[in-house]
Amino acid sequence: MEQTATAAALQIDGLCVSARIGDRSYKALDSVALSVERGEARGLVGESGSGKSLTLRAVMGLLPPNLEVTGGAIRFRGQDLLADGGKLLHSIRGTGISMVFQEPAVALNPVMKVGQQIVDGVAWRRGLGRRQAKELAAELLTQVGIKDPEHWANAYPHQLSGGMRQRVMIASAIASQPEIILCDEPTTALDVTIQAQILKLFKALKTDLGAGLLYVTHDLSVVAEFCDSLTVMYAGRTVEQSDDLAALIAAPAHPYTRALLAAVPRIRGPVRRLRGLASSAPPLTEREQTVAPPMVPIGPGRQVAPFTHEDERFFSRDDEA
Ligand SMILES: Nc1ncnc2c1ncn2[C@@H]1O[C@H](COP(=O)(O)OP(=O)(O)OP(=O)(O)O)[C@@H](O)[C@H]1O
Numbered sequence: 001m002e003q004t005a006t007a008a009a010l011q012i013d014g015l016c017v018s019a020r021i022g023d024r025s026y027k028a029l030d031s032v033a034l035s036v037e038r039g040e041a042r043g044l045v046g047e048s049g050s051g052k053s054l055t056l057r058a059v060m061g062l063l064p065p066n067l068e069v070t071g072g073a074i075r076f077r078g079q080d081l082l083a084d085g086g087k088l089l090h091s092i093r094g095t096g097i098s099m100v101f102q103e104p105a106v107a108l109n110p111v112m113k114v115g116q117q118i119v120d121g122v123a124w125r126r127g128l129g130r131r132q133a134k135e136l137a138a139e140l141l142t143q144v145g146i147k148d149p150e151h152w153a154n155a156y157p158h159q160l161s162g163g164m165r166q167r168v169m170i171a172s173a174i175a176s177q178p179e180i181i182l183c184d185e186p187t188t189a190l191d192v193t194i195q196a197q198i199l200k201l202f203k204a205l206k207t208d209l210g211a212g213l214l215y216v217t218h219d220l221s222v223v224a225e226f227c228d229s230l231t232v233m234y235a236g237r238t239v240e241q242s243d244d245l246a247a248l249i250a251a252p253a254h255p256y257t258r259a260l261l262a263a264v265p266r267i268r269g270p271v272r273r274l275r276g277l278a279s280s281a282p283p284l285t286e287r288e289q290t291v292a293p294p295m296v297p298i299g300p301g302r303q304v305a306p307f308t309h310e311d312e313r314f315f316s317r318d319d320e321a
Contacts, residue, residue, distance in 0.1 A: 007078030008035035009212045010059070010097065010180045014294070015072035017051075017058055019284060026284045028054055028067060031292040032238050033303075034231045036212040038179055041202070043223040043245070044216045045260065046233030047280055052216040055233070056182040059214075060099050061089045076180070094121055098173040099182040102189060104165035108157040114168050115141070115153025122175045140171040144201055163194035167201070174205060181205065183215045187222070199226055220264045224249075229301075232257045235281035237292045243301030253304040255315035 017029035029051045036042050044052050057063050059074055059081075074081045074089075076096055081089040101107040109117050115137035123133035134153065141149035144167040157165055166186060173181055183202070187195040203226065205211045217223060223230060223245070230248050231241040234256045242248035252258045281287070295303035 007075065009038045009077060010214065011035040011073075011075040011078075012055070012059065013073045013075070015055070015058060015074060016070045017054055017063065017067055018070045020066040020068075021285060024285075026287070027289055028236055028284060029058065030236045031072070031294060032233070032236075033295060034214075034238060034241060036180055036214050038212045039206060039210045040229060041206050041213040041215055041227045043227035043230045044214055044233065045218070045220070045223060045230065047260075048218075049235075049281060049283070050233040051236040052233055053184055054236075056099060056184050056214065056216060059097065059182060060093055061086055062099075094178075095125070095176045096178055097180040097182065098176065098178040099184065100166075100169055100173045100186045102185040104162070104169040105157070107169055108165060108172075110157055112156075113153065114155050114157060114160065115149075118153075118168065118172045118175055125176070136175070137171075140175055141168070143174070144168070144171045145197065146171075163190050163198070166190060166194075166198055170198070170201060170205075174209065174211070177209060178211060180212045180214065183213055185216055185218065188218070195222075202226065220261070232260065235287055236284075237305060238295060239305040239307075241295070241303055247299070247302060253298055253302070255307055255312045259315040 012032055012034050015029055015032040016027065018025045019028040032051065032055055034042065044055065046052055054063065058069055069082060076092055079088060081092065115134060118140050119133045119137045123136065128136065137153045138149040141152060146152050146164060146167055160168065187198050190198065199222065202213060206213055215227060227245050229243045230245050232239050232254065240248065240252065240254040240257045249261065252261055293306050295305045298304050
């Protein structure tokens with residue numbers, strides 16, 4: 001596999017995805033750009049409908065059937081995953097890159113024992129025997145903090161609590177020791193104590209496994225606590241990003257980012273969800289179908305999308321209210 005020393009583990013460049021609705025096509029993602037290094041946790045934020053989940057799904061090759069990638073590149077260690085009709089993507093999905101979904105009940109197979117589904121793919125790829133596969137499953141369950149792993153490996157998903165199911169999904173995502181883990185609001189459905197435990201687990205994955213995480217969340221206190229870097233999306237576009245989270249929070253450059261941060265009075269403190277801003281984006285079918293100008297560098301590891309005075313007025317109207 002071709003590998004360049006400078007290539008980020010995951011790099012998304014100018015990614016465009018269009019959605020077919022009725023007999024028309026709309027831009028669901030427009031020139032999305034971001035990268036994730038190994039050992040980095042990059043937060044991906046933006047109000048509901050801004051395209052966060054679609055970005056993750058595009059990377060995994062798991063877009064809904066009426067959506068398709070129409071432009072751009074998704075590189076894993078410098079290689080374009082979209083190039084050869086998705087063959088490379090297929091081989092990397094679940095091994096080099098894996099995904100943790102918000103709702104484990106949807107992602108887990110209800111009729112397969114927990115232990116078996118955690119190691120299913122890995123055991124097959126590594127040619128593990130039954131006993132070795134069982135040992136690996138128990139090891140992974142232990143790693144995600146499940147006590148009595150031999151017992152739980154034999155259970156079915158419905159026999160587990162929500163927090164345990166989320167741990168099982170994480171165990172399954174890390175079974176192949178991926179370099180990149182895509183996380184789509186993995187703690188949103190869980191209560192606060194379990195959320196904290198799962199977040200601790202993600203921290204350990206980052207530090208111990210050196211995994212790079214792309215972490216979608218509505219919760220800016222999670223970003224503040226956990227992420228190293230941040231990308232902000234609005235209406236299907238990446239509008240601002242910084243490799244250094246603190247630099248972005250100290251001086252957000254895009255008026256949307258300013259509005260987003262202003263909607264959260266204190267970034268540290270009790271868990272908060274980003275509620276829709278009054279300036280929320282129009283639905284896909286009512287958006288202007290223009291081409292997004294690429295973000296421009298405004299400092300080391302920092303980029304912002306060009307914006308107009310009109311944008312500034314639009315996004316600051318909450319402050320005026
Ligand atoms: N199958 C689909 N067909 C048509 N439009 C879709 C489809 N899936 C998603 N979209 C649209 O694409 C846009 C981006 O959706 P996406 O789920 O990525 O948003 P999101 O930022 O993850 O939102 P949330 O935070 O609510 O999960 C939305 O406007 C959504 O309505």
